[in-house]
Amino acid sequence: MALRIYNTLTRQKEDLETLEPGKVSMYVCGPTVYSKAHVGHAMSALVFDIIRRYLEFRGYKVRYVMNYTDVDDKIITRAQEENRDPFELAEVHIQEFQDNLHALNVEPATINPRATEEIQYIIRMIQDLGEEGYAYQADGDVYFRVTRDKDYGKLSKRRLEDMQAGARISIDERKEHPMDFALWKRAKPGEPAWDSPWGKGRPGWHIECSAMNLRHHGEQIDIHGGGNDLIFPHHENEIAQTESLTGKPFARYWVHNGMMQLGGEKMSKSLGNLVTIEDFLAENEADVLRVMVLNSSYRNPLTFSEEVVEQSKKALERLRSALRPAGAPQAQDIQEAQAALSRQMETTRQGFIESMDDDFNTAGALGHLFELVRAINQARDAGVGPANLGESQQLLISLAGVLGLRLENVPSKGGEATPFIDLLVEIRSELRQQKLWALSDQIRDRLNELGVAIEDTKEGTTWRWL
Numbered sequence: 001m002a003l004r005i006y007n008t009l010t011r012q013k014e015d016l017e018t019l020e021p022g023k024v025s026m027y028v029c030g031p032t033v034y035s036k037a038h039v040g041h042a043m044s045a046l047v048f049d050i051i052r053r054y055l056e057f058r059g060y061k062v063r064y065v066m067n068y069t070d071v072d073d074k075i076i077t078r079a080q081e082e083n084r085d086p087f088e089l090a091e092v093h094i095q096e097f098q099d100n101l102h103a104l105n106v107e108p109a110t111i112n113p114r115a116t117e118e119i120q121y122i123i124r125m126i127q128d129l130g131e132e133g134y135a136y137q138a139d140g141d142v143y144f145r146v147t148r149d150k151d152y153g154k155l156s157k158r159r160l161e162d163m164q165a166g167a168r169i170s171i172d173e174r175k176e177h178p179m180d181f182a183l184w185k186r187a188k189p190g191e192p193a194w195d196s197p198w199g200k201g202r203p204g205w206h207i208e209c210s211a212m213n214l215r216h217h218g219e220q221i222d223i224h225g226g227g228n229d230l231i232f233p234h235h236e237n238e239i240a241q242t243e244s245l246t247g248k249p250f251a252r253y254w255v256h257n258g259m260m261q262l263g264g265e266k267m268s269k270s271l272g273n274l275v276t277i278e279d280f281l282a283e284n285e286a287d288v289l290r291v292m293v294l295n296s297s298y299r300n301p302l303t304f305s306e307e308v309v310e311q312s313k314k315a316l317e318r319l320r321s322a323l324r325p326a327g328a329p330q331a332q333d334i335q336e337a338q339a340a341l342s343r344q345m346e347t348t349r350q351g352f353i354e355s356m357d358d359d360f361n362t363a364g365a366l367g368h369l370f371e372l373v374r375a376i377n378q379a380r381d382a383g384v385g386p387a388n389l390g391e392s393q394q395l396l397i398s399l400a401g402v403l404g405l406r407l408e409n410v411p412s413k414g415g416e417a418t419p420f421i422d423l424l425v426e427i428r429s430e431l432r433q434q435k436l437w438a439l440s441d442q443i444r445d446r447l448n449e450l451g452v453a454i455e456d457t458k459e460g461t462t463w464r465w466l
Contacts, residue, residue, distance in 0.1 A: 003058060003357045005223075006299060008231060008254040009155055013359055018222045019252065024060045025217045026052065027251075029209060029226035029234070030112070032069040033093035034078040037100055038274035039289060039304060040227075040260035046290055047257040047298045048225050049106040049404055054356050057402045065216050066109040067209060068094050070116050071202055076191055086192055087116070100277040104286045105404050111216055115208040119194050122203045122211040125245065126183045126196075134244045138174035140186030140199045144206075146179045149240045155254060156232035181237055183207045206237035213242065213250075224251035228258060228299075229266070258301040266301075275304065287405050288312045294362040294403055319369060320407050322376040322396055324462065326389040337382035344375035345392050352399050362403060372396050421452055421463060428454070429461050 002015040018024050028048045031041050052062050069075075070090035079086035094114075101108075115122075126142055129135040134148050146152050152160055163179050172178075182204035187193035193200040203211075213221060219242075226235065235254065242250045259266040262273045280289060291312040296302050348368045355364030376392050400407050424443055431440040444454045447463070455462050 001354060001357050004359055005253050005255060006359045007252075008228075008256050009251075011157075014253065016222075017252070018060070019220055022060060024055050024062045024223060025221040026055075026062060026064050026223040026225065027209070027213050027217060027221055028064070028066045028224075029230055030066040030068050031093075031097060032072050032074055032205075033090045033097065034072065034075040035093065036276045036278060037093070037097045038260075038276050039280050040266070040274065041097070042100065042104060042277050042280075042289060043260045043293055043302060044227050044257050045101055045106050046104065046293045046404070048255075049104075050294070050298075050362060051223075051225075051255070051360055052107065053402055053404055054360060062110075063217070064107075064110045065212070066112055067212050068097075068112060068114045069205065069208060070094065070114045071192055072115075072205060080190075090116075096278075100281075103281055104277070104289065105406060107404075113212045113216060115203060115212075116192075118208065118212055118215065119203065121215050122207055123184075123194075123196050125211045125214065125241070126203075126207060128245055129183065129241065132245065134241075135183055136176065137198055140201060141174070141182055142184035142198055143175060143180040144183055144237070144241060145176060146181070146240065147177055149244055152179075152240050153236065155236045155239055158232065158236075181206060181233065183241075206234055207241060209234070210238050210241040213238075219246040219248050221251050223253045223255055225255045225257070228256040231256060257298045258296075260304055261301050262304045284309065284313070285316070287316055290404055291315050291366075294366050294405075296363060298360060298362065315366075315370075316405075319373055319396070319400065319405070322373040323393055323407060324380065326380055326384060326386045327460070334383050334385075337379050337384050338388050341375050341379040341384060341388060341392055344372055345395055348372040348375075348399070349395065352402075356402075365399075365403065369396060369399060372399075421447065425454065425461055425463055432456075 004013040005016055006013050026048070028044075031037055048064075048066075052064050055062050068090075071086070075086050075090055079089045082089070126135055129144065130137075130142070134145055135142055136145055146160060153163065160179065184196060184198055184201050184207075185204060186198070187200040187202065191202070193202055213224075224235065224238075231254075239250050262275065265273055288309060289312070292302065292304075292308060295312065295315065348371060351368035351371075352365045355361040355368060358364070372392065373396065376389060376396065379392070380389060397407050424447065428440045428443045431437075431443070447454060452463050
């Protein structure tokens with residue numbers, strides 16, 4: 001079965017056919033760094049980390065580029081409000097975001113270009129667009145001429161005539177068409193600015209990504225990704241700029257993730273309805289957020305709520321329950337249990353790949369992992385020994401790792417309490433032998449209230465943190 005990807009450009013799933021066999025060039029639009037990143041940013045980062053990991057699992061060598069927009073109206077406005085240098089403000093939030101990504105187990109990008117480090121390439125691209133008649137100057141600003149691009153709107157499926165009629169934009173008499181967008185902005189007093197053929201100024205938002213793609217990937221790429229809120233105007237304008245200059249299809253596959261929602265609305269800084277990544281990680285393990293993302297289609301909106309968080313915690317704990325060690329191997333009547341476990345391992349391996357090959361169906365892949373978990377736990381209860389159980393546990397760890405989950409990275413909880421819990425469990429076992437059920441149940445219930453789960457099996461009693 002071929003790996004199939006939903007392409008926003010064609011609105012259908014397509015077989016993955018890369019520009020170079022065995023290689024994938026992928027560009028994902030990163031954050032505009034003017035404040036702390038929220039879990040919506042984390043969702044996009046996790047989605048494309050999972051996609052990248054699976055492509056690598058399938059044998060592709062991935063060149064992954066994610067940019068930082070570190071000069072922008074929002075950065076300038078926030079810096080002015082806080083009486084800070086805009087470059088210093090951007091740098092602080094870039095470092096914060098990189099720390100967030102590390103905590104979330106997101107693999108580092110091949111390269112993280114920054115707009116401020118690409119100015120000469122941006123200016124060169126704008127000049128080239130002007131020479132080809134796609135750009136024009138207006139009083140120190142430079143605009144892209146949308147009427148020259150005959151298929152403008154092909155990504156968002158919007159017609160230029162309709163956009164003109166319903167454009168909710170401020171009227172600028174200097175523009176030839178209301179939908180013309182800025183490639184270069186004339187500097188205002190106190191703003192960051194660079195020298196250019198049109199005077200001091202700074203780049204528009206859309207041209208930054210086009211220029212960085214050209215420099216770090218070339219004229220064509222395999223996958224361009226980002227949130228679905230970027231389809232228009234950002235990605236539409238990227239296509240217009242790049243393809244007008246190169247005359248070639250820009251990206252073979254346009255991949256967009258849905259939005260994180262809180263209270264029924266898209267989570268955003270402007271609305272103020274957000275949970276920062278730092279706040280989430282202060283209360284929760286990083287893999288809880290990853291499980292939330294995995295449990296849904298990446299193209300769908302994802303609701304953030306305490307209920308969903310709790311469900312994800314339980315799902316993560318369920319996965320980890322399969323890693324409990326086997327008891328003493330039983331010599332009788334375990335052949336069928338071992339055979340059933342072996343069959344489930346093969347079924348899980350095949351089902352996992354089939355699900356992920358179908359447009360990165362992580363919910364389906366996760367379902368196959370849970371089937372393996374159930375088989376492992378049943379095999380343990382049936383007395384299957386460490387060798388057979390260990391092989392299936394390693395498969396679970398390996399496939400979960402393809403999704404970026406760290407099942408063996410159990411959070412340290414109450415390390416100093418471990419000897420005391422061991423002692424209480426030992427005392428409880430003696431009480432059970434003496435048939436003092438009320439006292440043994442009281443110990444079990446009190447430990448449960450403290451976040452310790454007691455599990456009685458025929459091999460003995462074990463405990464784990466909830």
